Amino acid sequence: MSNKDYRHIKETIYHEKLDSGLTVFLLPRPAMSKTYAIFSTNYGAIDRSFVPIGETELITVPDGIAHFLEHKLFEKEDRDVFTDFGKQGASANAYTSFTKTAYLFSATTNIDQNVKTLLDFVQDPYFSEASVEKEKGIIGQEIKMYDDQPDWQSFMGTLRSLFKNLPVNIDIAGTVDSIAEITKDDLYTCYNTFYHPGNMTLFIAGNFDPEQMISLVKENQQAKEFAKLEDIQRDYPKEPEEVAHKEYKLTMPVSVPKCTVGIKESIQELEGEDFIRKDILQDIMMTYFFSKSGQFYDELYQEKLIDSSFYFETNLEKNFGYSIIGGNTDNPDQFTAKIKELLLSTKTMEIPTEDFERMKRKKIGQLLRSMNSLENIAGKYIHYHTVGVDFFELIPTIQNLSVEDANQYLQDWIDEERLGVCKIVAE
Amino acid sequence: MVTINEEVKNQNGITLHLIPNEKFKTVNIVVKFKARLNRESITKRALLPYVLQQGPSKYPSRKELQIALDDLYGAVLSIDGGKKGNHHILSFRLEVANEKFIPNESSIVEDAVKLLNEVIFKPNTKDQAFNESIFNRERETLRQKIKSVIDDKMRYANMRLIDEMCDGELFQLHVHGYEEDLDQITPEDLYTYYIELLQEDQIDVYVLGDFDSNKMEKIISPIIEQEKRTTSVKNDVEEESTSKRKEPREVVDKQNVQQAKLHIGYRTNIRYQDAEYPALQVFNGILGAFPNSKLFINVREKNSLAYYASSRIESHKGLLLVFSGIAPENYQKAKDIIEEQMKAMKEGDITEDDLSETKELIVNQLLETLDHPQGIIEMLYQQVIAEKELKPDQLIEQIKNVTIDEVIEVGKKIQEDTVYLLTSEGVSANE
Numbered sequence: 001m002s003n004k005d006y007r008h009i010k011e012t013i014y015h016e017k018l019d020s021g022l023t024v025f026l027l028p029r030p031a032m033s034k035t036y037a038i039f040s041t042n043y044g045a046i047d048r049s050f051v052p053i054g055e056t057e058l059i060t061v062p063d064g065i066a067h068f069l070e071h072k073l074f075e076k077e078d079r080d081v082f083t084d085f086g087k088q089g090a091s092a093n094a095y096t097s098f099t100k101t102a103y104l105f106s107a108t109t110n111i112d113q114n115v116k117t118l119l120d121f122v123q124d125p126y127f128s129e130a131s132v133e134k135e136k137g138i139i140g141q142e143i144k145m146y147d148d149q150p151d152w153q154s155f156m157g158t159l160r161s162l163f164k165n166l167p168v169n170i171d172i173a174g175t176v177d178s179i180a181e182i183t184k185d186d187l188y189t190c191y192n193t194f195y196h197p198g199n200m201t202l203f204i205a206g207n208f209d210p211e212q213m214i215s216l217v218k219e220n221q222q223a224k225e226f227a228k229l230e231d232i233q234r235d236y237p238k239e240p241e242e243v244a245h246k247e248y249k250l251t252m253p254v255s256v257p258k259c260t261v262g263i264k265e266s267i268q269e270l271e272g273e274d275f276i277r278k279d280i281l282q283d284i285m286m287t288y289f290f291s292k293s294g295q296f297y298d299e300l301y302q303e304k305l306i307d308s309s310f311y312f313e314t315n316l317e318k319n320f321g322y323s324i325i326g327g328n329t330d331n332p333d334q335f336t337a338k339i340k341e342l343l344l345s346t347k348t349m350e351i352p353t354e355d356f357e358r359m360k361r362k363k364i365g366q367l368l369r370s371m372n373s374l375e376n377i378a379g380k381y382i383h384y385h386t387v388g389v390d391f392f393e394l395i396p397t398i399q400n401l402s403v404e405d406a407n408q409y410l411q412d413w414i415d416e417e418r419l420g421v422c423k424i425v426a427e
Numbered sequence: 428m429v430t431i432n433e434e435v436k437n438q439n440g441i442t443l444h445l446i447p448n449e450k451f452k453t454v455n456i457v458v459k460f461k462a463r464l465n466r467e468s469i470t471k472r473a474l475l476p477y478v479l480q481q482g483p484s485k486y487p488s489r490k491e492l493q494i495a496l497d498d499l500y501g502a503v504l505s506i507d508g509g510k511k512g513n514h515h516i517l518s519f520r521l522e523v524a525n526e527k528f529i530p531n532e533s534s535i536v537e538d539a540v541k542l543l544n545e546v547i548f549k550p551n552t553k554d555q556a557f558n559e560s561i562f563n564r565e566r567e568t569l570r571q572k573i574k575s576v577i578d579d580k581m582r583y584a585n586m587r588l589i590d591e592m593c594d595g596e597l598f599q600l601h602v603h604g605y606e607e608d609l610d611q612i613t614p615e616d617l618y619t620y621y622i623e624l625l626q627e628d629q630i631d632v633y634v635l636g637d638f639d640s641n642k643m644e645k646i647i648s649p650i651i652e653q654e655k656r657t658t659s660v661k662n663d664v665e666e667e668s669t670s671k672r673k674e675p676r677e678v679v680d681k682q683n684v685q686q687a688k689l690h691i692g693y694r695t696n697i698r699y700q701d702a703e704y705p706a707l708q709v710f711n712g713i714l715g716a717f718p719n720s721k722l723f724i725n726v727r728e729k730n731s732l733a734y735y736a737s738s739r740i741e742s743h744k745g746l747l748l749v750f751s752g753i754a755p756e757n758y759q760k761a762k763d764i765i766e767e768q769m770k771a772m773k774e775g776d777i778t779e780d781d782l783s784e785t786k787e788l789i790v791n792q793l794l795e796t797l798d799h800p801q802g803i804i805e806m807l808y809q810q811v812i813a814e815k816e817l818k819p820d821q822l823i824e825q826i827k828n829v830t831i832d833e834v835i836e837v838g839k840k841i842q843e844d845t846v847y848l849l850t851s852e853g854v855s856a857n858e
Contacts, residue, residue, distance in 0.1 A: 008528065008530070009452070009528055010528070029450075031449050031450045032450060032798050033794040033795070033797060033798055034791070034794060034795045034798050080718075080719070080724075080728060082717075082718035082719050082723075083718075083719045086717060086718065086719035086784050086785075086788060087719075087780070087784050088787075089784070089787035089788060089790070089791045090791065091717070091718075091788065091791065091792065091795075092718070106791075106795055107791055108790070108791045108794040108795065109787065109791065134731050135731075137731030137732070138727055138731050138733070138734055139734070140754075141686060141732070141733050141734040141752055141753065141754065142734035144685040144686040144752070144754070145686050145734055145735075145752050147685040147686070148580050148684050148685050148686055149579075149580075150578050253682065253683040253684075254578050255574045255575050255577050255578055256571060256574065256575055256578075291493065291497075292489050292490065292492075292493040293490055293493030293494045293496070293497050294490075297489075297490070298488075298489075298490045301489070301564075304564075304567075307567070307568045307571045307572075308477070308568045308571070308572055309571070309572075309575065328571060328575060358494070358497050358498055359497070361497065361498065361499075361500045361501065362497040362500065362501030363501065364500055364501070364524070364529070365499070365500030365501030365502065365523070365524040366501050368452045368453060368500075368524045368525070368528055368529075369452070369453050369501075369503070369522060369524065371452050372450075372451045372452060372453060372799070372800060373799070374798070
């Protein structure tokens, strides 16, 4: 096990890649009461076409299966794993995103036992036809709940406007129809391919001794047998530069129309230096223009096109990236036209040095704030590790960015053909 | 056991709570104003956060205020209002990076305190009134907020349940205020009310972070050293008398929704300051707070009726609320199953394992809350609202000592009050 000190933020990370291929990170935080552990596979909703382990032909599985699998791993032949964690004083949960499925717990007691439970339940699937059928009712209600949430519909609608082929345009939970097709064999196929330890990361942060913890994890893993590690062949469809739909319109019973403008930020595979520069600059641009200190925010506010529901978000993953600007507005057409006009005007703008330095300070403060939370650190560390970036080195990376870097980025940031719109209006 | 070190001092009617703590990389400052809920003032108190967040007189626009915050390494300022029992709490929160972790910086926290002081005590006013154009604009912002509650079905259903259940009680008042009252308020009225609030509300200031208390007391002094305040703190936690229903009432609303929301309200007749409160926490835990609680197991896992089915308590009002999202046609079945779980609780269908596991989960949850800066502050503030000293470690100790008999005793006091259903149009509620 190797360790690395990050003096500027008073943190130490311990790291080891086990023989099985499992990547382990340990972050001791003795001042905290709790320990948080997350066991994450590099498998999410966009991995719908792949070559199953040990086979040669590409298959496509029903939409929503990664999320369905996440639900089903908690149920064993004789019990529910939530109950096991409950007995051990831990609160457990899981989530599925476009690119990852993660299982986690936090606890202040029985840490060793809880870590074992986490590893064991994820690595010991039990799927039966009956339990698969039962889950369809529960997930069906989860989907219906999202169907009634205008904010979620507006988010997915924007992704549908942006992406033509990449399955980020499909709801993570799938649809009532797509999940109806899922069988227990499908679940095993996905499980066996994507839950190999070589495709997984374990991150534990909190109140524990790292040496003792790594021995526990190793011992647990050595007692299990895993198939030979192979490269997983995933097939992502080719995505064009331009958006799929310039405008995507939905009707829902909303009190005020909702409107969002999306920016198709990336369709290329990015890693390391390239990834992190884009990641930071994309975020800084959005913050610079659309946060409450931003010139664009101010204009939108003055022209009464936005209210307190206004928001923006930006996300960069290995294979894709997007930014979203939206909110409730009585004038969706004017809102859209104005945002597009503002975005297109950035091509000839230059950010003053003083402003850029302020943005850097803001971003550094945000990072320090996010490090108060073990959940946040673990999630971010894994996210960045997947693309070959060290989360704890972000602060020095930001400090080293120059205003020239920013202005160069700004010139190529926006193209009209990469802007999509989603409008939600009442019937 | 984790002991939170809280140093409390009173000065000019303002209570300062210093909480030195090495866990965090930021310093959190929270200033809380507490007053009794009142229909006359609720809309004004709902509007104040919007107006004040547009900047004090030194930074008289949201943009200028935000630039000042960004300069302080992205300090985060928020102002919010909330209901706790019969009180409304207006909270100013500021979180700023601790300069300890940033090379060549030494006054970020001090500058942040000065900024917060401006925001609270030196608002952007002219002739004894808030800036009119900002006022008008933010009044519209709040109007939109009030109107759009209906778009969030879970929140809407919760609001409707409280409307029906607590009809005529202070707790019924909507935290966002009332649209019909908005038009009556002028920039002068709002400012006059704000002066009154600064004078008369109970004020508590919390400062939490990795710092030296003596130094911090000096740094925070601009906020603490206000002119002598006119009103001393009133003791007013007395309970309102509420009408006790003989039979639970059923209320059904219909809208164009995919999923029905079934929310049930119970009176616990137990509040934070009561001796039975720890046992009520345990009761709620076994019934519905966790994924191994009766509601989750029976409504979701065994009967596949819902994605979520849970309960929570309103500690300062004495309510227990059950929530679930179901298919409209499953209303009767889901309601029966939920009521069966409550009945089982009351009849003492609780094992020693249920008890010990739930206690451990609650303790775990409380300890985790104490790993978050805002969590620590909110937990400590519970004591101010309840006017009862019950330190986090005392509460934890009491939870650990709860017995099955005590949980059953709690059950005897709990009464079902209102069943609220928000369902789709065209479905009969009794299907």
